[in-house]
Amino acid sequence: MRLSGRSLIWRAAALAAGTLLVINGSVFGNDVYWPFGPMSQFAFRTGTNDVIRSTFLAAVDEDGMLQRVTLSPANLGIARAEIEGQQPRFVREPDMLSDLAANYRRIHPGVPELTQLWLCEKVTKLHNGRDAGSTTQTVVGWPENSQVPADLPEFGGLKVPYRAGTDSTPGSSPGSSPTSSPSSTEAAQ
Amino acid sequence: MTAQAAVPVAGEPPAGSVPSPAERLRGWVFTPVPLARVALMRVVVYLFVVYDLFYVVNDPPHLAQNSAVLYRPIRIRTWLDLPTPSSGYVLTERAVVIAACALVITGVLLRLPRWLTALAGVVVAAGFTDWVSIGMSYSKVDHDHFALIMAVWVLPTVGTTLLRGRGAGLRSEAAGWALLCIQVGCVATYFLSAVAKVRYGGWDWVTGSTFAWAMTRRGTGLGRALLDPPWILTASQFLIFAIEVCSPVILWARGRVRYLMVLGFMVFHLSTYLAMKIHFLPLVICLLAFLPLEIVLQRREKPVP
Incomplete structure (x- = not known):
């Protein structure tokens, strides 16, 4: 034919x-x-002595329990990479975190609402391509733009009572934490 | 291929004549391939589109409920003035795309009016492109769908393709062109990934720790096990960059070399899935366009004497 x-x-x-x-x-x-x-996925270069940033969300619910909240469309309406792509906007307008709290309330009816949120980064330092340890940095908080408490539980759904004033990085003021978040290209995955 | 060879090729130039350069180019871009191959490709692609709506780009229903503040439309959405997604919009769209997929697949099994399957195909193409573009409009853009998006746009151009019966074994230039477009979509994804690595990462991308970045952020148990010693992931970066650079060879390779390359690409995608749950399935499905799919039918359907 x-x-x-x-x-x-x-x-x-x-x-x-x-x-x-x-x-x-x-x-x-x-x-x-x-x-x-x-x-462009994975097209950027991470140097062998660079840091690897990975954004996560920490929150206190209305019962006063401190916890990590998984950043995924099913759990929070939006994925981690999508938050990372817009991270500079969240830093400029911390009020945008209220949209995430609203998503959580809508997706999880009957579960204690989130009343304080912190966008944080797990920062892993590389030394000659090897993991040389990680730290946690607060990117931005809402409604209080404070530092995330040091006793934040690891991933796994654990919740601990929130005690104000237990900053992870004493001495550093809110907003001074690095905001050099991955660009939308780097935020791939 | 004996069954195909027995079928007369309508309109082909007489055997033995020396093809002109124009005819040779035509023979490459419009290689006549059996309509049954496109029929099978349609079954696979349109079934996969339905799977994709629920298991790959399955987030538009979640995304559509976000505050419009988080919506960062890509250019195609603003140019076409497509709306800020709402729940009703995306759920309706999904239902329409599924119905149209069902219609196209029915058209492969039964003889339906040609305009009807073509219309259904265009509805899938437009609806699915819109759907995936919503998934890309919250500031995270993936490139695993390029070949599949091309596939849903070119498959409706082939006309009626039936799995069996009269005409299934006929070779068609329109079918050859459609499959070549899907093949080019696959190769573009690989080769232009290498181009992007040089553009964004530089020529020393291969010696960096980009894969360590990926495994640290989202590696599975296996993926994290590959982190130390670091040379394992560095070697993987060299290997994958080389595969991407060499990928256009598959467009000219024939026979066993071509099938081995398809297998190689599939092993690559399987390994990224095992290491970090990234599967690139939409591209894997399109790799089937390199294979003589119709042989699965010939085993069951003996040629008419």
Whole structure:
């Protein structure tokens, strides 16, 4: 079944156009060019002595229990990488964290509401490509832009009573924590 | 392939004539392939689209409930003036896409009017592209869907393809072009990943700790076990960069080399899945466009004497 001349021409043109579009996106474009954007997942370079940042959410609920809250669409309406992609906005407008508290209230009816949230980063230091230990840094808090308590439980659903004034990094003032969050490219995954 | 060879190829130039360069180019871009191959590809792709809606890009129903503040539309959504997603919008869209997928698959099994399956195919293409673009519009953009998005746009152009019966074994240039487009989509994903690594990471991307970054953030037990000693992941970076750079070879490779390359890509995706739960299944499905899928039918359907 051979194609007519017209059928051949539009198909050849479409294939050429699609190929040129995706090459253009890869060489000159960015993520918003999707589906013709650059294939940028894992395309950034992490140096062998750099730090690896991984964002997580800590919160106190209305019962006064301190806990970690999994950043996933099913649990909080949005994924970790999506929060990381917008992290600079959260730093500029801490009130945006109230949207996450509202999501949690909607997705988990009947569960104690979250009344204080902290966007935090687990910062893993690399030394010659090896894990040289991790620290926790507060990125931004809401409604109080304070530091996350040092006795924050590890992942696993554990909750501990919240005691105010147990900052993880005594001496550092809110907002002074590094906000050099991964760019939207680096936030891949 | 004996069953195919027995089928007359309508309109082919007489055997033995020397093809001109234009004919040779035409023979590459529009290689006539059996319609049954596209029929099978349609079954796989449209079943996968339904799977994708629930298990791959399954977050639009969650995302649509977010405050509009968190919505960061990609350019295609603003250009086409697509709405800020709401629950009703995404759930309706999902139902429409599923119904249209069912219609396309039915059109592979039974003879339906050509316009009906083509229309259903276009509805899937538009609806699924919109759906996935919503998933990409909350500031995290993935590139695992490029080949699949191309596939849903080109598959409706082939016309009627039946799994069996008259015409299934006919070779069609339209079918060859559609499959080539999917193949180019796969190769673009690999090769342009290497281009992006050089663009964003630099030529020394391969000696960095990017995979350590990935394993530290989301590695499985196996993935974390690969962190030490660091040379394991550095070697993996060299290997994957080399695979991506060499990927266009598959467009010209034929026979066993091509099938081994497909297997190699699939092993690569399986390993990233085992190490960090990233599977790139939408791309894996599209790799099937490199295979003579119709042989699974020939075993059961003997050629008519």
